[in-house]
Amino acid sequence: MPKKRSGGGLSPTQQAAKFLGVSVLAGAVLAGIALPAVGALGLAAKGSVEGFDALPANLKTPPLSQRTTILDAEGGTIATVYSRDRTVVDLKDISPYMQKAIVAIEDSRFYEHGAIDLKGVLRALNKNARSGEVSEGASTLTQQYVKNVFVEEAGDDATKVAQATQQTIGRKIQELKLAIQVEEELGKKKILENYLNITFFGQQAYGVEAASQRYFSKHAKDLTVQEAALLAGIVQSPSRYDPVNDEAEATKRRNIVLNRMAQVGDISPAQAEKAKKAPLGLKVSKPKNGCITAVNDASFFCDYVREVFLSEPVFGKTRKDRAKVWNQGGLTIRTTLDPQAQESVHQSLKDHVNKSDSVAAASTLVEPGTGRIVAMGQSKPYGYGKNETEINYSVDHAVGGSNFGFPTGSTFKPFLAAAALEENVPATKEYASPYDMDYPSPIQTCDKPWINDSGYRVENENESEVGPYRLKEAMAKSVNTYFVQMLADIGLCPVSSMADKLHVHQGNGDKLPQNPSALALGSVGMSPLTMASAYATFASRGMYCTPVAIESITQKVGNKQKSLEVPKSTCSRAMTEKTADSVNTLLQGVVDSGTGKEAGLSDRANAGKTGTTDERRNAWFVGYTPNMSGAVWVGSATQKVEMKNITIGGVYHPLVFGGAVPGPIWKDAMTGALEGKDSPSFNLVDIPDGDKNKDKDKDKGRDEDKPDDGNNGDGNNGDDEGFIAGLTDGGNGNGGGDGGFPGNLIQGPGNGPGGRR
Numbered sequence: 001m002p003k004k005r006s007g008g009g010l011s012p013t014q015q016a017a018k019f020l021g022v023s024v025l026a027g028a029v030l031a032g033i034a035l036p037a038v039g040a041l042g043l044a045a046k047g048s049v050e051g052f053d054a055l056p057a058n059l060k061t062p063p064l065s066q067r068t069t070i071l072d073a074e075g076g077t078i079a080t081v082y083s084r085d086r087t088v089v090d091l092k093d094i095s096p097y098m099q100k101a102i103v104a105i106e107d108s109r110f111y112e113h114g115a116i117d118l119k120g121v122l123r124a125l126n127k128n129a130r131s132g133e134v135s136e137g138a139s140t141l142t143q144q145y146v147k148n149v150f151v152e153e154a155g156d157d158a159t160k161v162a163q164a165t166q167q168t169i170g171r172k173i174q175e176l177k178l179a180i181q182v183e184e185e186l187g188k189k190k191i192l193e194n195y196l197n198i199t200f201f202g203q204q205a206y207g208v209e210a211a212s213q214r215y216f217s218k219h220a221k222d223l224t225v226q227e228a229a230l231l232a233g234i235v236q237s238p239s240r241y242d243p244v245n246d247e248a249e250a251t252k253r254r255n256i257v258l259n260r261m262a263q264v265g266d267i268s269p270a271q272a273e274k275a276k277k278a279p280l281g282l283k284v285s286k287p288k289n290g291c292i293t294a295v296n297d298a299s300f301f302c303d304y305v306r307e308v309f310l311s312e313p314v315f316g317k318t319r320k321d322r323a324k325v326w327n328q329g330g331l332t333i334r335t336t337l338d339p340q341a342q343e344s345v346h347q348s349l350k351d352h353v354n355k356s357d358s359v360a361a362a363s364t365l366v367e368p369g370t371g372r373i374v375a376m377g378q379s380k381p382y383g384y385g386k387n388e389t390e391i392n393y394s395v396d397h398a399v400g401g402s403n404f405g406f407p408t409g410s411t412f413k414p415f416l417a418a419a420a421l422e423e424n425v426p427a428t429k430e431y432a433s434p435y436d437m438d439y440p441s442p443i444q445t446c447d448k449p450w451i452n453d454s455g456y457r458v459e460n461e462n463e464s465e466v467g468p469y470r471l472k473e474a475m476a477k478s479v480n481t482y483f484v485q486m487l488a489d490i491g492l493c494p495v496s497s498m499a500d501k502l503h504v505h506q507g508n509g510d511k512l513p514q515n516p517s518a519l520a521l522g523s524v525g526m527s528p529l530t531m532a533s534a535y536a537t538f539a540s541r542g543m544y545c546t547p548v549a550i551e552s553i554t555q556k557v558g559n560k561q562k563s564l565e566v567p568k569s570t571c572s573r574a575m576t577e578k579t580a581d582s583v584n585t586l587l588q589g590v591v592d593s594g595t596g597k598e599a600g601l602s603d604r605a606n607a608g609k610t611g612t613t614d615e616r617r618n619a620w621f622v623g624y625t626p627n628m629s630g631a632v633w634v635g636s637a638t639q640k641v642e643m644k645n646i647t648i649g650g651v652y653h654p655l656v657f658g659g660a661v662p663g664p665i666w667k668d669a670m671t672g673a674l675e676g677k678d679s680p681s682f683n684l685v686d687i688p689d690g691d692k693n694k695d696k697d698k699d700k701g702r703d704e705d706k707p708d709d710g711n712n713g714d715g716n717n718g719d720d721e722g723f724i725a726g727l728t729d730g731g732n733g734n735g736g737g738d739g740g741f742p743g744n745l746i747q748g749p750g751n752g753p754g755g756r757r
Contacts, residue, residue, distance in 0.1 A: 336551055354648075407523055408525075
C-alpha cells in the first residue's frame with residue numbers, strides 16, 4: 001500500500017495515480033463526445049464502464065424533499081417538520097446577485113460551454129500535470145447538479161450516499177453522459193434554478209431559500225451582493241466555510257467569490273472592494289424542526305397528526321409508502337386545532353399540575369357533530385429530558401399513546417345508562433342499591449353467561465349510601481351498587497354493543513371485555529380522546545363522529561402544488577335523540593349538585609361525570625356543552641402512584657377524586673376555549689326525582705363540600721372508592737383474566753388493580 005508523506009497529503013505514487021485517472025477520464029470524455037458511435041472505450045481503470053453509448057441517458061430526478069408546515073384551524077403555524085429543510089423557489093425569486101455569484105465561483109463559463117467544459121478539462125489537466133497532483137477539477141454546474149440528484153435520491157441511506165459520491169472513473173463518466181442529457185432537456189436557466197434548490201449550504205439548510213432564511217432571516221430574492229457571495233462560497237465546503245462557527249474563514253471565502261465576480265464582469269472592482277469591507281451581517285435563525293418546537297404545548301397534537309398520516313391508507317398503501325410521502329415533505333397541513341382552545345388547555349394544565357409532580361394530567365377537547373379535535377395537551381412537556389415524555393397520554397397506543405390507556409372509573413357509567421335506556425329501561429328506574437352486595441350472578445353476555453363463581457363483591461363509597469335510588473340520584477352520587485344491578489338487569493351484551501357504537505375501546509385497540517367491572521365500573525384503560533369523542537355523542541343528541549385532526553393537505557412537488565385527499569369524520573347514530581337527551585339531563589345533575597359540582601360551568605349549559613379508580617391511581621372528569629366535549633385524566637403514567645396525601649400543582653390533597661383535580665382543570669380549559677362562542681342549550685327531558693325525604697336522617701351531618709376529610713372520600717358521591725379489587729385483578733370470574741388491567745402500562749410493571757366504578 002502506498003505510504004503517505006510525513007507532512008500528510010499524497011505520496012508521489014498516489015499523485016501519479018490521480019493524475020493518470022484524470023487524464024484517462026479526459027480522454028474518455030473527449031472520445032465519447034467526438035466519437036459517440038464508438039462502442040467500447042476500452043478503459044482499464046477500476047470502476048470504468050464498458051462503453052459511453054451503453055450508459056443510460058435517463059436521469060430520474062426525484063421530487064426534492066421540502067419542509068412540511070403544520071397549521072392550526074386559523075392558518076397559524078404550529079410547527080415545521082422536515083427530513084431536509086428546503087423550500088423550492090423559482091429562479092425569479094432568487095437574487096440576481098446569487099445567480100451570478102454561484103456561476104462565477106463554481107462554473108464561470110456556464111453559459112458558454114455545453115454539459116462538459118472542454119477548455120476547463122484541458123486547463124485542469126495542464127495545471128494538475130505541472131503540480132503533480134489533482135489541484136483543480138473541471139466539473140460544471142450541470143455535472144454538480146447531476147451528482148446532487150444522486151445524493152438526494154440516496155436520502156439518509158449512508159450506503160447509497162457513498163455510492164452517489166464515490167470518485168471512480170465509471171461514476172464520473174456516468175455523470176458526464178447524464179449531464180449531456182440534462183443540458184439538452186432543461187436548458188441553462190432551469191439547470192441553475194434546480195442547482196440552487198438542491199444543493200447543501202450547511203446548517204441543515206438545503207437550497208438557497210432555506211440557506212437565506214438560516215443565515216440572514218430573509219428571502220433569497222432579497223440577498224445583497226455580499227450575502228450572495230457568502231452563500232455561494234459555502235457550497236464548496238459547508239463545514240469549512242461555515243460562517244456561524246468560523247467567521248474568519250467564511251469571510252476569506254466570501255471575498256474570493258467577490259473577487260471572482262469582479263474578474264468575470266458581474267460587478268465592478270469598486271463594488272467588490274466595498275462589499276469585501278462589509279461585515280458578514282449574519283442574522284441566524286436556528287433550525288426549528290419537528291413537533292418539539294410546536295407552540296402552546298401543541299407538540300403532542302403535532303405528533304398525533306404525523307401518526308395519523310402514517311397510519312391512514314388514504315396517504316399510501318403501506319406505512320413505508322406513507323413514510324416516503326411524509327419524508328418528501330412539501331406538505332401544508334391545515335388541522336382542526338383551535339388556537340384559542342389549545343391555549344386554554346395549555347394554561348389550565350400549567351395552572352393546576354406541575355411538570356415535576358409525581359402524577360401527570362392530559363386533556364383533549366373535541367367538537368360534537370364534527371369530530372374535530374380542537375385541543376390536546378398534557379402537563380409533562382414533549383421532550384426527552386427529566387419530567388418530559390414522548391408518549392401522548394391523550395391517544396391510543398397505535399398513534400403514539402400509552403400501551404393501554406388509563407382506567408376510567410365511573411366516567412363509564414353513562415354508557416351503561418344509555419344502553420339501559422335504549423333497552424327501554426325507564427329513566428325513573430329504581431334499584432335497592434345496598435351499601436355492599438355480591439355481584440349478581442349469572443349475568444348474560446353476548447355468548448355464555450358471566451358467573452360470579454369467585455364471590456366478588458361491590459360496595460359504595462360510604463356506608464351512608466344505601467338505596468333505594470332512582471337513576472337520576474344514583475348518577476349524581478355515582479352509586480356503584482345501583483349500576484351493577486342495572487347491568488345485571490339488561491345484561492352485558494347491550495352495554496358492549498353501545499360501547500362499540502361509541503367506538504369505546506381499550507387504549508391498545510382491543511374491544512372491552514364482557515365482565516361487570518369493565519362494563520359498569522370502568523376498570524379497563526382508555527384514552528382521553530376516546531372518552532371525549534364518546535361523550536360528544538350525548539352533546540350531539542346521539543350522533544357519534546369519528547375524531548379528525550386534519551382539514552386539508554396541499555403538497556408542493558417542485559414548484560407545483562396539488563391537493564391530497566384527507567380522511568373525513570364519519571358520523572353514525574349511536575342512540576336515539578331521546579336517550580341522548582335523557583343522559584344529558586342526568587349528567588347535568590352531576591355538575592349541578594352531584595360529584596362534579598366543582599367542575600360545573602356557571603355561564604352555559606353543561607354536563608359531565610367524575611371518575612376515580614382503585615387506590616386513587618386515576619382520576620377523571622369528562623364533560624361537555626352542546627358545542628364542545630372534553631376529557632381530563634390525572635394519574636401516574638406507570639400507575640404506581642396512589643393519589644392520597646399528595647401535592648399536585650402546589651396544592652395538597654388528602655384524597656384525589658374526579659371532581660376535585662380533573663374537574664377544575666376541565667372547567668378552566670372549557671371556560672377559556674368557549675369564551676366568546678355561542679351558548680346553546682340542551683334538549684332536556686323531565687325525569688322526576690325520587691322521594692327526597694328518604695335519606696334525610698341518613699345523610700344528616702354530611703358535609704358535601706368537604707369530601708377530603710378522609711371519611712367520606714368523594715363526599716356526597718363516594719365516587720369509585722369501595723369496589724373490592726379482586727374482580728379487576730381476577731378477570732371475568734371464569735378464569736379468563738380479561739377483566740384485569742395489564743402490567744407494563746408504559747414503561748414498567750406496577751399498575752395495581754383496575755378501575756372501581
